[in-house]
Amino acid sequence: MQAQVSRKTLAEGLGLLERIVPSRSSNPLLTSLKVEATPHGLTMSGTNLEIDMACFVAADVDTEAAFVVPAHLFSQIVRNLGGELVELSLQQSELNVKAGGSNFKLQTGELDAYPHLSFPSRAESKLDAKDFARSLSSVRYAASTEAFQAVFRGIKLEGRGTSARVVASDGFRLALRDFPSHGDTRNLILPARSADEIVRVLRDGDVGISYGEGVLGIITERVRMNVKLLDGEFPDYERVIPRDVKLRVILPAASLKEAVSRVAVLADKNANNRVEFLISEGKLQLAAEGDYGRAQDTLDVMQDGAEPAMSLGFNAKYVLDALGPIEGDAELLFSGPTSPAMFKGTDQGGYLAVVVPLRV
Amino acid sequence: MQAQVSRKTLAEGLGLLERIVPSRSSNPLLTSLKVEATPHGLTMSGTNLEIDMACFVAADVDTEAAFVVPAHLFSQIVRNLGGELVELSLQQSELNVKAGGSNFKLQTGELDAYPHLSFPSRAESKLDAKDFARSLSSVRYAASTEAFQAVFRGIKLEGRGTSARVVASDGFRLALRDFPSHGDTRNLILPARSADEIVRVLRDGDVGISYGEGVLGIITERVRMNVKLLDGEFPDYERVIPRDVKLRVILPAASLKEAVSRVAVLADKNANNRVEFLISEGKLQLAAEGDYGRAQDTLDVMQDGAEPAMSLGFNAKYVLDALGPIEGDAELLFSGPTSPAMFKGTDQGGYLAVVVPLRV
Structure with a gap:
């Protein structure tokens, strides 16, 4: 040869x-x-x-x-x-x-001893490669890296008629992203680490999808993959998405990321990096306190909703993760000081993050 | 305040x-x-x-x-x-x-308990900051990171009249660089790790040098440092610099770096990453062999000297380190298959590396 x-x-x-x-x-x-x-x-x-x-x-x-x-x-x-x-x-x-x-x-090695690998040959449905990759990347952070229930280390892919959804949750926070889908997308759970490798091979154009016995097939121009799926039931995540928003805040996502990073420097590492959010009169005040001192930051926000003011505590890391995929303006939706809060982009990008506040 | x-x-x-x-x-x-x-x-x-x-x-x-x-x-x-x-x-x-x-x-912390630090106030001599930084950076790799004799973990600074020299050696290879000095530079040994920090503060212009009890003082516009020196006698390194060159080779340093990196992929990690150099008839042939196969690369070189051909083995990492600071053409000076070899730039930059060949 x-x-x-x-x-x-x-x-x-x-x-x-x-x-x-x-x-x-x-x-x-x-x-x-x-x-x-x-x-x-x-x-x-x-x-x-x-x-x-x-x-x-x-x-x-x-x-x-x-x-x-x-x-x-x-x-x-x-x-x-x-x-x-x-x-x-x-x-x-x-x-x-x-x-x-x-x-x-x-x-060279022993050809006969090499394991038999099988690959998908025919796409059963198609997704836009960039949409799929962006969606997987957006929610990936919310999957757990620790080993309790396997499904929490996965990303759920969900068919929803003309759209598809990816969802990940570690039990404390949740991220999902909807994106258009042509044809029928089935429900399945991908290991988050395998999703990273799928993202890496996706480029432009369409990606072909096939469904095998416990595997998802990925077909691009250059690459074919069979990815082992996770067994198990993904939790009923829709239950934790609050329906009743009492206070809404809009501000540039970048400003909020910077301010949270700033005050988090003094947050107590042993108390979940707690950062306080106090919303009132068109201002979002962030505050953190730890062994070495106290930090405060004030941001102007657009504010509306039934409640005129609210105070909540968050893990700074979770807030930064949730804001990660949001460009432009972020919309923060609060249902109460102990209810899950929602983080979205105002650009209707299909992304939603849900973060449970820390207890007082 | x-x-x-x-x-x-x-x-x-x-x-x-x-x-x-x-x-x-x-x-x-x-x-x-x-x-x-x-x-x-x-x-x-x-x-x-x-x-x-x-x-x-x-x-x-x-x-x-x-x-x-x-x-x-x-x-x-x-x-x-x-x-x-x-x-x-x-x-x-x-x-x-x-x-x-x-x-x-x-x-804030306890001011009274903070240790008293002393800093140089007056420069006794001056060096060009860029020359000094470049010279320290060029030889730093040859200092040992392991803990036998402390002086091998240091860089010697040496006054030589109108020039100064920095030298480092771990016993298997040696690097030195000469650079102009105004005024009197004294002989001393800096810990290599402290030299890294000196390099980091040096910018343009002159750097003031002072000599204290077991310390070197560094004075720049913004920064003053007192750097603890290493005790001990630096080995008589001039002894290992060969005087009698039998074969000289000139080729672009970049080509040699690439070729050595290439063949070193197959070199035996358990045999010092050995790469063979065979010089003959205007060609430098590199070869390496390990568990997974053999590699060979041939480069055109300018060759002269009393010996028409020579074959030597080197640790690929040492060759790459020695070539690191050389830009443009490299000059390789060989005194025999078991004698130390010298690596220089042809641009007279004051840099010299000496590498001991591996035994057959």
Whole structure:
């Protein structure tokens, strides 16, 4: 087998796979890639046992062949090569990698022992890649990183007719984002860490979606993925979204982020980084107090609603996370000092964050 | 006391001190800064017991005062403030920090208990700040990070009449750089980590140098430092610099760095990342071999000297470190396969690296 391939394209493909494939494993074959050379190009595949990923790279190939190479070494070699074109050739058990004045002979692994990976072949529905990626990224922070109930470490994908929704919650806060969907989106729960890898492969245009036995299939021009889903029932999150808003505040999201970051410096790390919100007479006063002193910040806001004033305490980190995806003006909706508060953008971007206030 | 000071200038000064002052210490006062307010500005000082640093910041001050504040908190607060002007005022045991809509009340510490720090007042000689900083940065990599003889963790400063020299060595390699000096530079050994902090405060113009009891004084427009010196005898490094060059090679430093990085991917981590250099007939061939395969790279070079060919093995990391400060063309001077090799820039920048080849 001889193949000629653009160094840049090959390096990009390997870069995606390198993120999935572990660099160490008790089963060394799992640190390898399988490469299949067909007349039009190379299909490289790897797995972390949660995600199977295949990446296609156009190449001039003379004869079909398949081989297994160490993923990270191969990627590192290609990344460091000079010149624009890489020549690959297979000689017995060695992969020859040539470019410019460089020549690498890389030991290949046992092809027969490499695990069988399966990939989606046909999209059952489609989503806009950018919308899907942005939505996953917007809610990802609200998924738990700790290990109690697995579903709290996941992101729920939910079909809602002409739109789809992603939701994540760790029990203390919740984030969701709605986005348009063509066709039928099914309900399922993705591990949040796998969602990060999906976001990384999504670019422009549409992404094809398929539904297998306990897996979600992702199909883009270059990449196919099978992502293992989380079992279990996602909690009935709609219950915690307050219906009855008593006080509404609008102000630039950036100003609020800066002010919360500022006062949080003095907040008590052992008391949930508590920052007080006091809303009254068109002002939002933020205050924090800890061992080293007290901080106060006052912001002008647009204020309306049935209640003329309210005082609540929040974990500064949760507020900053909730504001993260909001650009332009933020809308803060309060239902009472102990009821969950809602954070939205005023631009109707489909994003909603719910944060439970701290107890007094 | 009331003081008005530019947020940016104050933040810059605190940024320098924050690097020195520890964020945790068994003696909490050491995590604090002492601030002295005089009619023209604020002198802030701190220490890590290796370096005492004082930083002057121009300010409008009404009455003289001195106080102690937590260094990292104060720096973080100032960094996050909005607006251009910061108002400081002292009210009993609290420092009031105001800017824009923000108001911080920071507990001050025990002024009397803060250790006495001393700073150089008069420069005994001068160095060009950029030359001095560049020279320290160029040789710093060759100092050891491990703890056998303290002098190997240091950088020697050496007076040589109209020039000065910095030298570092960990016993396996050596780096030195000569630079012009006005006046008398004395011989001393700086801890490499303190040298990093000196580099950070150096800007344009001249830097004043003073010599105290076991300390080097550094005086710039904004900053004064007393840096504790290392005791001990620096090894007679000139002995290892070969006099008798048998083969000389010239090639672009960047090409050599890239090629060494490339082949080093396959070098054996358990055999000192060994990369073979084979020079012959105007070519430098690099080769490496490890568990996963073999790598080879060939570069065109300008070659002269008594020996027509030579083969040597080097630790790839040492070669890359040695080439680090070289821009443009590199000159490689070989005295034999087991003798130390020299790496220089052809631009006469005063830099010289000596690397001992690996045994066969």
